[in-house]
Each structure stands twice: as C-alpha cells, then as structure tokens.
Amino acid sequence: MRWVFLLAGLTAVGFVALISVYLVVSGIPAMIEIGPAEFLFGTKWASTAEPPSFGILPFILTSVYGTAGAILLGVPVGFMAAVYLGKVAPQRVRSAAMAAVGLLAGIPSVVYGLVGMLVLLPAIRNVFGVPDGAGLLAAILVLSVMILPSIIKVSVTALEAVPKSYEDASLALGATPVETYMRVSVPAAKSGIAASVVLGVGRAIGEAMAVMMVAGNAPNMPSLFESVRFLTTAVASEMSYAGGLQRQALFSIALVLFLFIMLINAALNLLLKRGDAK
Amino acid sequence: MKRSLSFRRRAYGAVMMFLMRLAVVIVCALAASLVAYVLWRGVPNITWELLSTKRSYANGTIGILPDILSTVYVVAASLAIVLPLGVGAAIYLNEYARSRRLVAVIEYAAETLSGIPSIIYGLVGMLFFCQFLNMKTSLLAGSLTLVIMNLPTVIRTTQESLRTVPAGLREGAFALGADKWRVIRTVVLPGSVPGIVAGCILSVGRILGESAALLFTAGFAHELYGFFEGMGSAGATLTVALYVYAKEEGEFGVAFAIAAILMALTLAVNFSAEAAGRALRKRSGQ
Numbered sequence: 001m002r003w004v005f006l007l008a009g010l011t012a013v014g015f016v017a018l019i020s021v022y023l024v025v026s027g028i029p030a031m032i033e034i035g036p037a038e039f040l041f042g043t044k045w046a047s048t049a050e051p052p053s054f055g056i057l058p059f060i061l062t063s064v065y066g067t068a069g070a071i072l073l074g075v076p077v078g079f080m081a082a083v084y085l086g087k088v089a090p091q092r093v094r095s096a097a098m099a100a101v102g103l104l105a106g107i108p109s110v111v112y113g114l115v116g117m118l119v120l121l122p123a124i125r126n127v128f129g130v131p132d133g134a135g136l137l138a139a140i141l142v143l144s145v146m147i148l149p150s151i152i153k154v155s156v157t158a159l160e161a162v163p164k165s166y167e168d169a170s171l172a173l174g175a176t177p178v179e180t181y182m183r184v185s186v187p188a189a190k191s192g193i194a195a196s197v198v199l200g201v202g203r204a205i206g207e208a209m210a211v212m213m214v215a216g217n218a219p220n221m222p223s224l225f226e227s228v229r230f231l232t233t234a235v236a237s238e239m240s241y242a243g244g245l246q247r248q249a250l251f252s253i254a255l256v257l258f259l260f261i262m263l264i265n266a267a268l269n270l271l272l273k274r275g276d277a278k
Numbered sequence: 279m280k281r282s283l284s285f286r287r288r289a290y291g292a293v294m295m296f297l298m299r300l301a302v303v304i305v306c307a308l309a310a311s312l313v314a315y316v317l318w319r320g321v322p323n324i325t326w327e328l329l330s331t332k333r334s335y336a337n338g339t340i341g342i343l344p345d346i347l348s349t350v351y352v353v354a355a356s357l358a359i360v361l362p363l364g365v366g367a368a369i370y371l372n373e374y375a376r377s378r379r380l381v382a383v384i385e386y387a388a389e390t391l392s393g394i395p396s397i398i399y400g401l402v403g404m405l406f407f408c409q410f411l412n413m414k415t416s417l418l419a420g421s422l423t424l425v426i427m428n429l430p431t432v433i434r435t436t437q438e439s440l441r442t443v444p445a446g447l448r449e450g451a452f453a454l455g456a457d458k459w460r461v462i463r464t465v466v467l468p469g470s471v472p473g474i475v476a477g478c479i480l481s482v483g484r485i486l487g488e489s490a491a492l493l494f495t496a497g498f499a500h501e502l503y504g505f506f507e508g509m510g511s512a513g514a515t516l517t518v519a520l521y522v523y524a525k526e527e528g529e530f531g532v533a534f535a536i537a538a539i540l541m542a543l544t545l546a547v548n549f550s551a552e553a554a555g556r557a558l559r560k561r562s563g564q
Contacts, residue, residue, distance in 0.1 A: 001459040002374050008366025009375070012433065015426045019394065022402045058469065073377075078303035088298060097302055100309035106544040108487030111537045112314060117324045118530065119315070123371070145308055176283065178291040206395025208490040213525055224564055232397045232490070239401070255459070265393045267550050269386075276517040 020258075027255030030054070030248035045219035045229075046236060046247040053250045056234065056256065062136065062222040063231045063260075066211070067204040068142035070147055075197055077144075078151030082193075085152065086159030087181045098156075105149035116142045120214060130225045134216030135261030137224040141251060142210050147200035154199055158192020159185055195271040202264045205257070208232035231257040283370050313541060320538025323531045333500045340523075340532050344500045348417060348513035351423070351505055352496065355421035356428065360481060363425070364432025365467075365474055372440040373462060392430040396491040399427050401493040418509040420496025424485050432477040439473020439558055440466060443465065472558040479554055483547040486540065489517040498522050516540055 031039050042055015085094050120141060121133035162185045170180040184192065208230075216227025217237050222259045229237065235254050242250055283291075331341030367384065375381045403423030404415075413419040443466055451461045497512030500519070514522060516536050524533035 001462075002370075005366050005370035005374055008363050009380075011363055011392060012367060012384055012429055013431065016387040016390050018406060018428075019398065021404045021407050023398070026405060060440055063418070064448060073330050077301045077304055080298045081305050084298035084302050089302070093302075097306055099552070100306045101553070102548050103309045104305070106483050106487065106548050107312060108488050108489065108517050108520075108540050108544070109525075110487075110517045111312075111540055114520065114524050114530075114537055115312060115315060117524065118319075144461075148308075150307060154563035176287065176291050178294045179287070182294060183539065187399060202393050202395075208395065208397040209521060213521070234394060235397055236490060236493065239404075246333065251401070254398055258398055261393055261398075262390075265390055268393070269389070 005231060006035035019020055023255045023258050026251040030245060030252045056253055058219050058221045059231045059234045062228045063205055065222045066139050066143060066230060067201055069198060070143035073144035074147045074200060075151060078148050079155060082152045082159060083181055086156040087185060101149050101152050108213045109207060109210040112118055112142055112146055113210040116214040128225060134214055134227055135225045136222050136228045138214040140213045142214050143204045144206060146207060147212060150199045150203055151196045154196035155193045158189035162188045191271050191274045195268055198268045198271060200262055205260055206207045206232060208236050212236055290358050316537045316541045320534035321454045323535035324538060328535055332502050341385050344502045345516050345519040349515040351417055352421050352507050352515055355509060356424040356485055357478060357481060360428045360432055364429050364477060365436050368436035368440055369434045372437055373466060376411055380542060388430040388433050388506060396488055399423050400491040400494045403491060408495060412427035414496035414515060415512045416510050417496050417513050420492045423491050423495045424488060427491060428481040428484060435473045435477035436470055438468040472554060476554040476558060479547060479551045486543050487517060489521055492518050
C-alpha cells in the first residue's frame, strides 16, 4: 500500500513539472522567433495584422499597474479591517465580518465581472465623463475588492498569533490599546501581513475573467480610462481562434505570466518561512 | 488615566479607531450590497422555463438546464478523482513518509499549484488533456484540469485533520497487532473525515466559481447529455454560461439569473464550510 500512497503524493510534483514543462516548451519557440527583446519590450501588439507585430510590453505594464493600483486601494482597507477584526472586535462583530469576508472570497469572478460591467462601468462613465467606462480604472476597482479576502484572512491569522505577553507588556508600560496594536502587534506580525499582501498581488495578477469583462480588451498602453489588456486577458481573448505564430505567442505570454507567479511564490515562501522561524 | 494622555495620543487613537471601523464597514457593506444587488437583479429572472429547458434558437428561448447538468457532472467527476488522490497524498505525507526532503518537495509542489492562476491551468489543460491525450474539448478534460487545481486544497485539509488523530490511537491499534494499512483504514481514515469533508466543500466552491480554466478545456456548448455522454462532449458550466451570456450575447437577464443561482450556492458552500470547520475544531479540541 505504501507505494500507492507515495504515488498519490508524487502526483502533485508531477503536475507542477507538467505545467512548467508545457509552458516552457510551448512558450519558448515564439519568443525566439519574434526575438526576446522585441517580444518583451515591443509596444505594439497587432497579432492579426500583415505583417503582424508581437510586442507585449502593453500587457506587462497593464498587469503591473493594475496590480499596483489594486494593492494601493485594497491593502489599506484590508489592513485596517484586519487589525480591527484580529484585535479589537467583539466576538459577534468578528464572526459576522469574517462571514462577509468569506463570502467575498467565494463569489465567482464572473459575478464580479458582471456587476462591474453593469454598475461600475456606467458609474465611471458618469463620474468622469468618459465615453466608455471600460479600462484600467474599472479593472483596478474590481481587483481591489477581489484581493480583500486574502489580505484580511491571512493578516488576521498573523495578528492573532502574536503572543499576548507582548501586548500585555506594552499596555503595562502605559501605551493605549490602539498604540499597542499598531506599534507592537502589527510589527510582530509583519511577515504574515507582508505575506498577505504578496498573496493579494498573486491574486490580482492572475485574475482573468473579471478583468476581461471590465477592462475593454484593446491592446493599448495602460491608461486609466482607455481600454486595456492584461497578461491574463491577452491569453484568454485570442486563444479561441488563434493559429500558427499568433497562437505560439499566446503561450509565450502565459510563460511570462507564469514567471511572474513563480517570483511571487518564492517571495511568499520566504516571508512565511521567516514568520515560522520567529 | 485617560485624562493624562496628551492630545496627540488621544487623537491618534481616535483616528486609528475610526479608520479601522470604517474599513470593516466598507468590507461588510461591499459583501452585503453585492449579494443584495445580484439577488435583486437575478431572482425575478429565474423562471421554471429557464431552469428546465435547453436553449432553443427556433423559439428564441433560453434555458440553462444543460449548464446546470454540466456543472453537476464536472463537480462529481472532479471530486471522484481529486478526493482519492488528495487523501492518498495526505496519508503518505502524514503516515508513511520518512524522508523529510521528499515531504518538503511534495508540500512545496502543492503550494506552488495553489498559487498558479486558473488561466494557466486552462491553457495547460487544453494542451495536455484536449490535444496531447486527444480528449478534445470536453467535460472530462475540464474536470481533469480542475483536479489539478483542487489537489492542494484536499491535501491540506486532509493533512490538518490527520494531525488531530491522537498518536495513542494508532499505537493502540499497532499494539493489538494491526498492520499499517489496517490502522489507516480503521483508525486514521475515520478520524480524518471532517478534514476530507472540509476539503470536499472547499473544492465544490472553487469548481462552482471557476471559469477561466474551463473556457478552453470544457468549451461552451449548451447541449443536454447524460453523464457519460456528457463527459465526452463540450459543455458550459454555469459560470462559463454566465460569461458567454453577459459578454458575448448581452443577455444580462439570463446572466443575472445565473449569478443569483451562483450567489445562493456560494452562500450555501460558505455556511457548510463553516459548519465543517467547527466540527474539525471541536475534534481537535478534544
């Protein structure tokens, strides 16, 4: 029986290997054919034009800006909520709010996309007086809500793990409760909180469907009110009809996205390990 | 005591407290208004015809019965494969493994899997299952893709609950002369049921909400099939159907009806996950 269980355990490793190998093998050829520099730093994506041009810098920048924007909006809210829920909130409030957080985490991304399309886009059109609300701003707003649950859940867990003696010592020295939470508990839980932010980055950069529904999907350089395309949506929007070099270029985009994710995973592991060591 | 605090410190405390409360209110209001809005827009559009028929271009009516069935099939097929795999892996890690390095490698692989975005799963699923293994765009290919996605969840929850089975129980069973496999069957597995159930529920939630991984592996046909026939053919799950109706066809009424159904399912999944979590904690508290 031992071998059966070993085999089951090794499937996870096998899947990771499968995904990596497939992405590298199918992603490299187009990159070489187009030229790595032109592919990564080219600013024009016209995959069906004649001659086609395959520059994915707009996608990379859109993904980076979109993620940064979502973090900028989501982290302050998530962080403050996490401190309140982990340290201040009475049991009743805490469990109700955590249920709300769990709900936000469970809502399918297409539902976020749908509500974004029908509520957010008209709102942006009206407030900013732009012809089409779809664009980077809409995507940032949707993503900032979608990353809230990861940030809050992981931060709350980290804050709850802070030894009570730290806080007691701070209180005994005359600090107010709020000062204690902000200047003792938060620094003590900082690797967990940092991990929650990195997790949020991973969520935001990997989200495809919700973004696809609100970002407009034209391969422009990123700008708040113009239609833009993320790395994820670049893969998704052309995959159904692409062929030849265009199709291979989509695999190369996926490879770039995968490398971003691996980088984020490595950072996450480092942070969590540092948290454990303490 | 409070009186003696300087103005600056009092102001700091008050402002921070206000910001914290504000943040929690924002989060709760977002969740509540999302649920309310989707149900308000969606529920009136849920009709018996929508639920019980398939799409008919001749009559110009839309029905989502095929999409509901596809969802059920995908959930069932994915769980049927991922549960034995995940539980087996967790048992290996917790009961058999002696090499620390191997455990670290497997756990690292599972963590990596849980961080990969679903669009990449969809792409690799399409390349590997649909093309390399020649399954075409089918519910089977979609289910297998979801198996890879959900494996880390099942491994983690099962492992958590295996750890709560007291070592004394295992030792007692060994002392009575049971071999390893028998101990696992009669002592360890029954003890880990709450974790397996939790993994099951979380996976169901994730499968119900998944769309990017299914778009290119399971496709978006709306045809009525039985289970085995369906596994071999393309079909849209509810989330994929929502996407297609909203984005490609502008049928927002149908999209919101599906969204309301998904929202209700999400609520149900969250409540049962919480109940399962409570059961797990109760056991580990013993």
